[in-house]
Structure formats: C-alpha cells, structure tokens
Amino acid sequence: MKNRKKLIDQVVVTANQMREIENRILAGGMPIAALMEKVSGLIARWIIQYISNFKQIGILVGPGHNGGDALVVARELYFRGYEVKVYSPFNKYKDLTAQHFQYVKSLGISCYSDIQEFSGCDIFLDGIFGFGLKTDIQNPIASVISTINQWFIPVISIDIPSGLHTDTGEVLGTAIRARYTLCLGLWKLGLLQEQALDYVGRTELIDFDIPEVDIQAVLGKMPEIQRITFPKALSILGSSGGIPSKCPSFSLFSRSLITHKYKEGSLLLICGSQRYAGAAILTALGARASGVGMLSIAVPESLKFLLISHLPEAIVIGCPETNTGVITKLVLPNNMDINKFDAIACGPGLTTEVNSVIYQVLESKIPLLMDADALNILAKILGLSLLINRQAPSILTPHLGEFRRLFINISEDRIASVQTAAKETGAIILLKGARTVISNSKGKTWVNPESTSALARGGSGDILTGLLGGLITKVAYYNISLEDMVTTAVWWHSQAAILAANERTELGVDGITLANYLTQVICK
Numbered sequence: 001m002k003n004r005k006k007l008i009d010q011v012v013v014t015a016n017q018m019r020e021i022e023n024r025i026l027a028g029g030m031p032i033a034a035l036m037e038k039v040s041g042l043i044a045r046w047i048i049q050y051i052s053n054f055k056q057i058g059i060l061v062g063p064g065h066n067g068g069d070a071l072v073v074a075r076e077l078y079f080r081g082y083e084v085k086v087y088s089p090f091n092k093y094k095d096l097t098a099q100h101f102q103y104v105k106s107l108g109i110s111c112y113s114d115i116q117e118f119s120g121c122d123i124f125l126d127g128i129f130g131f132g133l134k135t136d137i138q139n140p141i142a143s144v145i146s147t148i149n150q151w152f153i154p155v156i157s158i159d160i161p162s163g164l165h166t167d168t169g170e171v172l173g174t175a176i177r178a179r180y181t182l183c184l185g186l187w188k189l190g191l192l193q194e195q196a197l198d199y200v201g202r203t204e205l206i207d208f209d210i211p212e213v214d215i216q217a218v219l220g221k222m223p224e225i226q227r228i229t230f231p232k233a234l235s236i237l238g239s240s241g242g243i244p245s246k247c248p249s250f251s252l253f254s255r256s257l258i259t260h261k262y263k264e265g266s267l268l269l270i271c272g273s274q275r276y277a278g279a280a281i282l283t284a285l286g287a288r289a290s291g292v293g294m295l296s297i298a299v300p301e302s303l304k305f306l307l308i309s310h311l312p313e314a315i316v317i318g319c320p321e322t323n324t325g326v327i328t329k330l331v332l333p334n335n336m337d338i339n340k341f342d343a344i345a346c347g348p349g350l351t352t353e354v355n356s357v358i359y360q361v362l363e364s365k366i367p368l369l370m371d372a373d374a375l376n377i378l379a380k381i382l383g384l385s386l387l388i389n390r391q392a393p394s395i396l397t398p399h400l401g402e403f404r405r406l407f408i409n410i411s412e413d414r415i416a417s418v419q420t421a422a423k424e425t426g427a428i429i430l431l432k433g434a435r436t437v438i439s440n441s442k443g444k445t446w447v448n449p450e451s452t453s454a455l456a457r458g459g460s461g462d463i464l465t466g467l468l469g470g471l472i473t474k475v476a477y478y479n480i481s482l483e484d485m486v487t488t489a490v491w492w493h494s495q496a497a498i499l500a501a502n503e504r505t506e507l508g509v510d511g512i513t514l515a516n517y518l519t520q521v522i523c524k
C-alpha cells in the first residue's frame with residue numbers, strides 16, 4: 001500500500017497516456033459508469049470534508065465525462081442537503097453525461113444556461129472540460145469563464161481547470177482560475193507546467209485505485225516523467241523515517257564513524273568578480289550546507305580575504321584578475337591537477353568578460369556544474385560542442401533567460417524543451433523556476449512540484465549551485481546516482497525556502513537566511 005502511494009505520487013501522465021490507461025481499465029471489465037460513480041463519490045466526499053461551510057454551489061457542466069463527473073457530484077451534494085444549481089449551455093452531451101443530466105433534472109435540481117443566475121453562489125465546481133479539451137474554447141463558454149473569473153468566487157476544478165491544455169498547461173483561449181484542482185487518478189503533466197500555475201490553485205490527487213499493472217503497462221516500470229517527492233528525497237538523504245537509504249550502513253545525514261574529509265567530497269567552486277562578490281559568498285554558503293568535506297573556492301585575488309572572512313574553513317584560491325576584477329585564469333596551488341577534485345561548480349558572478357576559465361574546466365574529466373555566467377559564456381562565446389564532447393558528466397542549471405540563450409528553440413511545452421536540450425547535449429539540464437524541471441540525456445525527467453515564490457530574488461540560485469556542487473562530490477562514496485543527487489538538491493533547496501517563508505514570510509528569505517535554513521529544514 002505504501003509502495004502504491006509512492007508510485008502514484010511520482011507518476012505524471014499526458015492526456016494520451018491517461019486515455020490508454022482508462023481504456024485498459026474499461027477493457028478489463030470495469031464499467032465506465034461505475035468508474036464515474038467512484039471518482040465522483042470521492043470528489044463529493046472531499047468537498048464535504050474540506051469545504052463544508054458553503055450554502056450554494058454552482059456546478060459547471062460540459063458535454064463530456066468531465067461534465068458527467070460534475071453531475072454525479074451535483075446529485076450527491078443535493079442528497080446531502082446542499083443547495084445545488086447546474087449551469088450548462090450545451091446542446092449535445094456524451095451518452096453517460098446526458099443520462100446523468102436527465103436524472104439531475106428529474107430530481108428538481110435547478111438547471112440554467114444563463115451564467116448570471118449564479119452570481120450569488122459561494123463556490124463553483126468546474127466540470128466543463130477535462131483532458132478531452134482539444135482546441136481553443138469559443139464563445140459563449142469563453143465569456144462565461146471570464147465572467148466566473150471576474151467574480152472571484154472560489155472554484156474547484158475537476159481533473160484540470162477547464163481551458164488548460166492537459167500536457168503543456170497552455171491556456172486554450174481562456175481558462176478557469178481555480179482555487180483547488182482535484183486531479184483524478186494520476187497527475188496530469190499540464191498541472192506541473194509553469195504556465196499553468198496561475199490557474200491551478202492548490203492541487204490534490206484523487207486516487208481512485210488505478211491498478212499498478214495498468215500504469216506500468218502504459219508507462220513502463222520507471223515512468224519517463226516523475227514528480228520529485230518527499231519520501232524519495234528523504235530516502236536519498238538518509239533521514240528516512242523508516243525508508244531505507246541506498247547506503248546500507250550510513251547516509252548523508254548519518255555518516256560513517258570512520259569517514260574522513262576527502263571521502264565526504266572535495267569541491268572546487270569558481271565564482272565571483274569584483275562586481276559580483278556576493279555571488280561567491282552565497283555559492284560558498286550553499287556548498288557549506290551540503291556538508292562537503294573539502295571546499296576550495298577560486299575567486300579573483302582581490303576577493304580572497306573577503307571569502308576567508310566568511311568561510312574560514314574553505315581553501316580560498318586567489319586567481320589572477322583583470323583590472324576590473326574578473327578572473328583571467330585558474331591557477332591551482334602547487335600546480336595541482338584539477339581532476340583531483342571530485343567535482344567543479346562554476347559560474348555565479350563571473351561576468352562574461354573573460355572565458356579562459358570556462359574553457360579550462362570544460363576540459364576537465366570530473367563532473368562539472370555550470371551556472372549563470374558559465375552558461376552565458378557557453379552560449380555567447382564557446383558554443384555547445386565543447387560541452388557535448390566532454391569526457392565526464394555535465395550539469396547545466398539555467399534559469400529561463402539563460403536557457404533561451406543556450407537553446408533557442410524553447411516550445412510552449414517547457415518540460416519537452418528541457419528533454420530535447422538534455423538529449424542534444426548529453427548533459428543533465430536543470431531549468432530553474434517555480435516548477436524546476438530536470439532531464440537527463442535519455443529523456444528521464446523530474447519536476448519539483450512544490451516550492452515558494454520567496455525564492456524569486458537574486459542569490460537564491462547561487463545557493464542552489466553551491467548546494468548541488470557539494471552534493472555531487474559525494475555520488476561515488478554514497479553510491480547515489482547523479483540524477484538522484486540533482487533532484488534531491490532541488491527538493492532540499494525549495495523545502496528550506498518553504499520553511500523559511502513560513503517562519504519569516506516570503507519577504508524574509510534572503511540568500512544567507514536560505515543557506516541557514518538548509519540545515520534547519522532537515523532537522524525538522
């Protein structure tokens with residue numbers, strides 16, 4: 001049962017995949033009407049449990065099975081004593097929906113085709129369109145949706161807010177701005193797309209017992225796109241509350257008694273310039289929170305003592321610099337071989353004035369994380385071929401602007417764009433944002449479903465670069481895949497921000513605070 005919940009929480013489907021899964025259930029003998037009863041019963045129960053203090057509910061009914069679901073909920077709420085009104089202006093319905101409509105009318109539930117009758121409702125249930133919406137919504141439904149959005153009456157959407165594309169999250173003409181979305185069975189891809197976020201509100205999964213064998217028959221054992229979930233991330237970090245860690249005897253949070261600093265990872269950070277000195281400090285603080293064993297930070301010589309004063313434990317490497325305070329060349333102490341580090345993270349605050357450092361690190365044979373100006377240099381000057389030809393794993397962590405500079409072709413489907421970029425470059429691509437997307441060269445993809453807009457401020461990304469840089473130094477020792485480390489870092493970073501925002505408001509999550517909460521959040 002626990003495993004089923006884990007699977008259901010992780011899985012993400014497209015409309016076509018959901019349709020295929022539904023067809024398998026029906027082919028197995030489950031009557032469609034029974035499925036609709038089951039789903040709608042769960043929706044009605046959810047509404048009664050969580051939104052009990054409403055008097056009048058407006059039920060918006062479309063022509064397909066999304067509308068059928070809504071009608072069954074209308075009937076159930078009517079029998080539970082709620083005041084129910086149905087809105088539906090269509091003249092053609094799927095058979096099952098038409099039957100439910102007939103029964104609802106026969107019960108005496110008021111049905112209207114003029115939306116103005118509904119201005120006094122306390123709440124709406126949106127069953128206009130689900131995953132069957134194909135083209136842009138036209139009038140009169142388009143203007144009805146605008147009217148409902150303007151009323152600011154809370155709306156609960158069934159499956160997906162009507163008007164959103166199930167896969168891309170695109171608005172097809174217009175869309176309901178829901179307060180809650182009750183996603184049915186399995187998470188729809190569109191709900192994780194950034195462009196959908198202003199419409200979906202709080203999301204809940206209504207699990208109606210889709211058999212695991214049907215999920216796996218359509219999606220395979222390891223679905224291509226997954227949500228990053230709490231138990232998965234915790235199991236990787238090892239603070240698992242009973243979920244076994246990948247390391248049998250010790251974990252990131254429970255170190256071996258005989259470990260030592262070199263086993264806990266050796267990271268080289270290359271960051272900062274006179275203009276962007278703070279970026280170096282924040283990146284280093286992110287790395288510190290990862291528990292990395294040895295932290296070396298290459299900065300322009302003139303910043304060396306600033307860094308030492310913030311991170312006395314780090315080895316700070318002062319590099320030759322231009323007269324504007326930009327690193328010209330990476331010079332390691334005692335001609336040390338760069339490949340002696342376990343990983344390199346570079347980019348924050350470097351500027352694009354000089355590119356030889358980036359050229360140097362691209363030639364290394366160890367895992368390389370590139371962020372910020374390292375990406376800009378790659379996009380503007382060096383080109384992607386150096387990346388493609390690298391002999392060790394690369395991780396790119398662009399925000400949308402940097403992503404566009406690197407990969408001109410970004411489509412409406414953000415997730416698909418990241419998958420294409422990862423396949424083309426062979427790198428792990430991590431596109432930052434409200435719903436950070438990570439993809440590897442085989443197309444395996446993860447989306448972070450929970451974050452906070454408290455992170456939308458300068459410096460948050462630097463902390464992530466340091467944290468992730470620190471974690472990837474540990475992949476070999478802890479026998480954790482690079483992808484698992486990357487997804488865990490993203491999860492950890494956003495969970496720290498969520499805790500910080502809860503305790504200090506969304507305005508109180510500056511970079512240094514965020515770095516401090518990285519440790520606090522895992523102590524909770």
Ligand SMILES: NC(=O)C1=CN([C@@H]2O[C@H](COP(=O)(O)OP(=O)(O)OC[C@H]3O[C@@H](n4cnc5c(N)ncnc54)[C@H](OP(=O)(O)O)[C@@H]3O)[C@@H](O)[C@H]2O)[C@@H](O)CC1
Binds near residue numbers: 021128132136
């Ligand atoms: N999968 C499951 O396991 C379960 C699924 N369930 C539920 O079924 C829902 C999917 O139902 P669905 O397939 O009937 O599609 P739905 O979203 O109601 O809309 C299709 C209708 O809209 C029409 N239409 C389309 N575009 C249009 C436009 N632009 N403007 C105007 N009309 C347009 C289209 O017309 P057509 O193009 O076919 O002529 C058709 O009549 C799903 O979201 C969930 O709620 C549960 O009941 C049980 C478990």
Ligand SMILES: Nc1ncnc2c1ncn2[C@@H]1O[C@H](COP(=O)(O)OP(=O)(O)O)[C@@H](O)[C@H]1O
Binds near residue numbers: 372432452455460462
């Ligand atoms: N609206 C948002 N909601 C959640 N997370 C966000 C939001 N905006 C930005 N973030 C996160 O904040 C970080 C910002 O990184 P970045 O844009 O590189 O900033 P900087 O370079 O200034 O540090 C990323 O981890 C990103 O996912």
Ligand SMILES: [K+]
Binds near residue numbers: 066128
């Ligand atoms: K809907």
